[in-house]
Amino acid sequence: MKNTSKWLIEFAVIIAVVLIIRATLLQAFNIPSASMQPTLLIGDFILVNKLVYKVSEPRKADIVVFKYPVNPNLDYIKRIVAGPGDVVEFEEYYDPEAEIKVYRLKVNGELYPLEYTALRSFDGRFYYEFRETIPLGNKTITHSVWYSAYPTKVSGLVSYSGSECMEQKHNLCVKFRVPEGHYFVMGDNRDNSEDSRFWGFVPRENIVGKAFVIYFSGEVPSLTPDDVNLFTGFRQLFLALLNPRFERIGKFFIY
Numbered sequence: 001m002k003n004t005s006k007w008l009i010e011f012a013v014i015i016a017v018v019l020i021i022r023a024t025l026l027q028a029f030n031i032p033s034a035s036m037q038p039t040l041l042i043g044d045f046i047l048v049n050k051l052v053y054k055v056s057e058p059r060k061a062d063i064v065v066f067k068y069p070v071n072p073n074l075d076y077i078k079r080i081v082a083g084p085g086d087v088v089e090f091e092e093y094y095d096p097e098a099e100i101k102v103y104r105l106k107v108n109g110e111l112y113p114l115e116y117t118a119l120r121s122f123d124g125r126f127y128y129e130f131r132e133t134i135p136l137g138n139k140t141i142t143h144s145v146w147y148s149a150y151p152t153k154v155s156g157l158v159s160y161s162g163s164e165c166m167e168q169k170h171n172l173c174v175k176f177r178v179p180e181g182h183y184f185v186m187g188d189n190r191d192n193s194e195d196s197r198f199w200g201f202v203p204r205e206n207i208v209g210k211a212f213v214i215y216f217s218g219e220v221p222s223l224t225p226d227d228v229n230l231f232t233g234f235r236q237l238f239l240a241l242l243n244p245r246f247e248r249i250g251k252f253f254i255y
Contacts, residue, residue, distance in 0.1 A: 026050060027209065029065055029075065030236050032223035035187035035194065036077060037122065038129065038144045039063070040211075043220035043240050044248060046077075050209035058083065058183060058207055060107070061134040061141035063253055066185070067206040070199050074225045077211065078185035078195050079143075081134070082107045082178050084204075089175045098128055102147045102190075110135050120146065127189075141255050148191035183207070214251045219243035 031044040040046070040063070048065045058064060060080055068074040082088045082105075089106040098116040105112040114130040121127075127146040134141045178184050182201035187193025196202065218240025223232060 027065075028215070029077065029211075030228075030233055030240075031077065032225065032228050032232075032236075034122065034192055034222065035189050036063070036079070037189045037192075038120070038146060039079075039188045039253075040077070040214075041217065041245075041248070042222045043218050043236065043243075043245070044214050045216040045237065045240065046211045047213050047215050048209040049212050052210050053207060058204075058210070059136065059255075061136055061143070061255060063211040064183075064185070064202075065208045065211060066202050067208065068199075068225070069202060069206060072206065074228070075208065076225065078187050078193070080183050081105060081112070081186050082184040084178055084180045084182060086178045086184070087175065088178060088184055095130075100128055100147075100149075102128065102130070104132075114145075117144070119149075125150065136255070143188065145188045145190055146192070210253075212253050214248050216240060217245040217248035219245065 027048045027050055029046050029048055031040045031042055031046065034042055058080055060083060062080045063077065064080055065075055065077045068076045086107050087109070089109075090103050091106060092101055093104045093114060094101045095114070095116045098119075102114065104114050112135075113133045115133075116128065116130055118129045119126060120129050126149040128149060130145050130147065131142055132145045134143075178201060181204050183204070184196045185202055186195045186197065216237070220236045220239045220243070223236070
């Protein structure tokens with residue numbers, strides 16, 4: 001009886017510690033879709049630092065998990081490309097090496113340069129891969145982004161601009177200002193991501209934390225945001241264990 005009581009107490013303490021850590025420090029998430037490729041792949045399992053934004057503000061280039069503004073019951077993950085008060089512009093860009101036209105970002109008049117690197121194939125489709133550079137104070141953050149060779153979504157490069165254009169949420173904005181207390185986020189898979197271009201800005205209070213490491217990864221089927229729940233999370237982890245990608249384990253996102 002004593003051994004049973006001791007075991008129950010130890011188990012209760014472990015559960016309590018795990019819940020405290022989950023609530024205040026770290027939380028695990030898995031990547032269900034291709035919207036953040038090539039940075040994050042379907043089947044990447046990441047840890048999110050929930051403490052960092054208790055003591056500091058989110059920054060441009062951070063990969064963040066947040067409550068989806070349209071439905072706060074869903075968690076989304078995207079990259080911050082602009083913060084409160086920033087003026088965002090999209091401009092067409094023709095790359096002579098790839099001989100293609102894409103679009104690139106300017107924030108407060110400062111260009112986010114693009115450098116073509118390769119043509120990639122994923123799930124029967126082709127993507128142009130570029131290195132995007134985000135200025136961040138006295139340093140820069142460089143990461144890869146994809147543009148579809150056959151885009152099904154566009155950035156809305158039309159001559160409509162103004163402070164009210166993002167309120168209409170019809171993907172028509174070429175130039176606009178991010179409201180105070182909000183962030184503008186995008187997926188690294190630029191033509192395959194439902195992000196701020198389509199549903200608006202992310203309130204500061206919706207941001208859960210910053211992704212900082214891939215703790216496991218494996219080949220798994222994709223999910224929609226509505227499919228993600230505790231059961232599918234365990235199923236995805238089980239499938240990943242059967243089809244691991246060891247080369248991705250331990251990849252950090254610390255700037």
